Amino acid sequence: MSLPKEKLLRAYRQMKTIREFEERAHAEIMNGQIAGFTHLYTGQEANAVGVCENLGDEDTIISTHRGHGHCIAKGADVIGMMKELFGSSEGLCKGKGGSMHVADMEKGILGANGIVAGGPPISVGAALAAKIRKNGRVAVSFSGDGSVNQGTCFEAMNLAVVLKVPAVFVIENNYYSEHTNISYAVGCDDLKARTESFGFPVFVADGADFFSVYEAAAKAIEHARGGNGPAGVFAETGRFHGHFVGDPQYYRADGELDDLRENSCCLKNFRASMAESGDVSQEELDAIDAEVMALIEQSVTEAKAAPRPTPDQVTSDVYINYSAGSA
Amino acid sequence: MSLPKEKLLRAYRQMKTIREFEERAHAEIMNGQIAGFTHLYTGQEANAVGVCENLGDEDTIISTHRGHGHCIAKGADVIGMMKELFGSSEGLCKGKGGSMHVADMEKGILGANGIVAGGPPISVGAALAAKIRKNGRVAVSFSGDGSVNQGTCFEAMNLAVVLKVPAVFVIENNYYSEHTNISYAVGCDDLKARTESFGFPVFVADGADFFSVYEAAAKAIEHARGGNGPAGVFAETGRFHGHFVGDPQYYRADGELDDLRENSCCLKNFRASMAESGDVSQEELDAIDAEVMALIEQSVTEAKAAPRPTPDQVTSDVYINYSAGSA
Amino acid sequence: MPEKTMRDAINEALHQAMEADDSVFVIGEDVAGCNGSPSGKVGEVGGVFGVTSGLYKKFGPDRCIDTPISESAIVGAASGAALVGMRPVAEIMFADFVGVCMDQIVNQMGKFRYMFGGKSKCPAVIRFASGGGFSAAGQHSQSMYQVMTSFPGLKVVIPSNAYDAKGLLLQAIQDDDPVLFFEPKALYQEACEVPDEAYTIPFGEAAFVREGDDVTVVAFGQMVNRAAAAIDALESDGISCDLIDPRTSSPLDEAAILESVEATGRLVVVDESPPRCGLTADIAALVASKAFSALKAPVQMVSAPHSPTPFSPELEAAYIPDVNKVKASIQEVMA
């Protein structure tokens, strides 16, 4: 697969931004600077970026509890996101949402979501709007290997087929839902087949390889955008951290994490692929790395200096046109 | 398939009892004698009886809004049921449940259920108890072609596979959920395959033929009872009445109902099969008919004469050990 | 002015809203009906209560959308479409079915705006047939609005007559917040004068159904007529009552209730839901905290008892508050 250089550079930048955002967020959580429950996406970057590089601002995504990567890939402002994680009133959600609820309507980000499989039904709604408006948009929802066992996820898949809407279901199989392996939680032997049995094509990808995800997502999105109803992407991937920050990860095999970081790193894979094709030089990638590091540093500096919310802000933003105080 | 004569007679009696119970209930509803929402099972009798003839009192079933047939087939007292429909305090549920909540724990009937797909998760629980107790019981849930699109139904199927419990999922495809055809509401082309993709075998039956259902159910139940995890039965069937009593049935094709009554009547089919095999004479079946008619007549007579509940009964049976009044 | 049933008034509101704004669509189980059926009569049904009848034929399959039995997906489809600019009106057949889609209502639709820092809007309406009166037993008779009132971010509407139903629904559809619209199903056939043209009734403004000096009666939904009958029956005893129908439980017209109690000094609250953490307690507590000094007698609450809804007609009649119970409470508060 050959992509324009500009696109290659951007894809790498996005993946690197996610990686560094997450690693830095991890450090700040360990430092006690970031409160709440945070789930890191490190290791899965190629999935978010491979999908979102096929989307425009008008297309929508809806994410999960592990949402930072999807939001950055879809164009959320990194500084606004870091401020949100820090709970500032200048955060993307004014400090009201935090890690699990990062959202940006302007960028078509209908939110990270703290409820497992909360997103797919909502995404079907966005897809339905696109179908009614005939505006050619698609609506993507991300789910994990655990999320696909939730009733709402099945309902959404069936409804999308019934209404023939341009919904794309991206399943990121990182093999674990919290501490439980997919081999336990998904009863059948073939999750891809179970998904396809709902009546739409599912394209398989290597979630450590940007190009693989990009291609699979391109097919799924083309299918959906073309008015053929929903489609799916099924990517095998791995998270480099625990389920949440602080997870002792008793479920890992010996050496599993080392192996993942060594052999399933999308950044390494991307660099290797560029080295082979010569499309982009390692120096160009190094330059991006430096820019990303600077951006992340800046985001943390700004987030730490950003204003804190004040108590009066608790009751605003509940409704549009009557104040919560009087309810 | 050859069954002992006693079993043949009982199967016919059960189907006939359901048929006459329903037809009489229909008449009494039209007369204004029975209140509430009632969904008739007429036409689908072979499904309930074909399944339940494979079960003992210790096995459980959980039914749907269209529950009379399943309950009778599993051994519910017909007079108690008729009294329940009439709302008497002597009804099976003391007049508190009505048509949609007929239940009898002694007979392993965990209730009809007014919530579409409310039953399957509960049935998985009964199956789980059987697995833990290693008592060889199975737990059967009935679902319709519409019910299978509800999230809870999918969750139950997956959980049953994960826990490898003796749950049997019986899907009665009567082609309609209320006014909507299965070809619309089930997005995929092959519901049986979608069900099997969850990881258990599904046995297909002709729901107008007792023997066909009996055999398919026998296989499914044997599978489950044998410790191999859940199994399914998928039966094609037809209801002779509307979704609810009073339904104008705009969804029917011209002649559809006549055709159903003519060509998909389990009682006729059973008689024809007996005529062919000679296992049971038509006179024996006629005698059963007469007994059933008498029983149904008696049930209505008793139901009409049965005591009505009194206002003080409203607040009993909420809890076992504290009165609702003081809550 | 022509008389219309509540069903027809709501139906008319839907027709008018859909004519006026092409971002409005309806979605739910059998809101068209007969999809996929061999008769080909798609659109003949219009919902199991007939409330959406005619919409499919007038507005077509993209704006009157049948669904599988998947309430969570229905609510999600509405809220997702609303987030990107549509104004969906979803039908959940019975209010009891909140049970199978509560997360999508309460944790998703109702919280988007807050969690997203005020940067989204979700103008979706979810309609429910609510309440008792049909011998429909425990799973088809609940109000559920008392529970939904508990959740910030949702607006909760409970019309008590055809006129209000039309105006409130038109308001709900043009409202930019998510609105839950509970239609007491026992009132679908009740008629009153309803103008042909479109009009809206603002949220948070109670209706004064009766005006009087002795007692403030607050009643919701199906109970408003019964409370009015009780009040009328007591007129000859010289008891005169304010009858306040809040029409929306969230937002609540606190001022109307408090002002009335300031004048009467007595409160009776009537609702058909069970008593615990319900609207009767909610209003009683409001008054006991904000109009305490005006109170001359204990607040009276008339509700269903703390039990599920029974099936048998006799039991249900004893379960749902009737005119006599309201009368007795008014007399008690006057004693």
Add this chain to the structure above:
Amino acid sequence: MPEKTMRDAINEALHQAMEADDSVFVIGEDVAGCNGSPSGKVGEVGGVFGVTSGLYKKFGPDRCIDTPISESAIVGAASGAALVGMRPVAEIMFADFVGVCMDQIVNQMGKFRYMFGGKSKCPAVIRFASGGGFSAAGQHSQSMYQVMTSFPGLKVVIPSNAYDAKGLLLQAIQDDDPVLFFEPKALYQEACEVPDEAYTIPFGEAAFVREGDDVTVVAFGQMVNRAAAAIDALESDGISCDLIDPRTSSPLDEAAILESVEATGRLVVVDESPPRCGLTADIAALVASKAFSALKAPVQMVSAPHSPTPFSPELEAAYIPDVNKVKASIQEVMA
């Protein structure tokens, strides 16, 4: 007596109940943990809050059962097993997730007995981690018990300390009705003296955490400690309060509350849930209707505001009632 955290006390109760009765089992997401995982360390987790730790290792896979993320199926699995004679204890990780399994709780488990005419029993316990204090934002901080209290057929338990948690859970497990057990997650690490042996605390019997003459303070769950702190701080001002912890909101110990108010004439109710149709209103209304003549001042309700739970620590601190707010309310009711 040894000090134990609430987490350990609950864990101990589970161990003891499972030892005593082989029909007790636990089921939920990661209650064992590591199932299917390459490490082979099944049972190492014991729930995300560690409350079920050790149960898998002691009682094996049939009695400590991991599930997929399918809350409706989890509750159904518990209630179905209970209907046929088991005593399951299901864990729903966060109380907020009631949203995805409400039907199974409210319309199924909670109504079986009534709908079936009193002929079934369903001795299932569902445990939830509830409430705020973790900066966990809108979908992981709700109490939900106020909403569940509204539903007849369910018993609702809200322990406020480790001692009560153990005794109430053992009662819940041996109770023959379905019980919802809400564990304020902010209290998991709080310790107090807890006997090693098994004991039960009956439902519907409030605890008097403080005794006094001037004000009746009723507080739930996480708020009990804060109310106690407020009361203690006001002692030097010569204000003395009864502090009542109902421990179960359904059944509710009405008598304890009413008797106290009869003596004090003043009521402050404290809960961390939002105000509408909540427990603060429920208790305030109870008192305003049944102990009205004793009341000397308006009832005071201290709750979260009518908004979802915010993320930011500062906002959450302003959201959940703190000691100062309780103090201010007590002072107000005394003014």
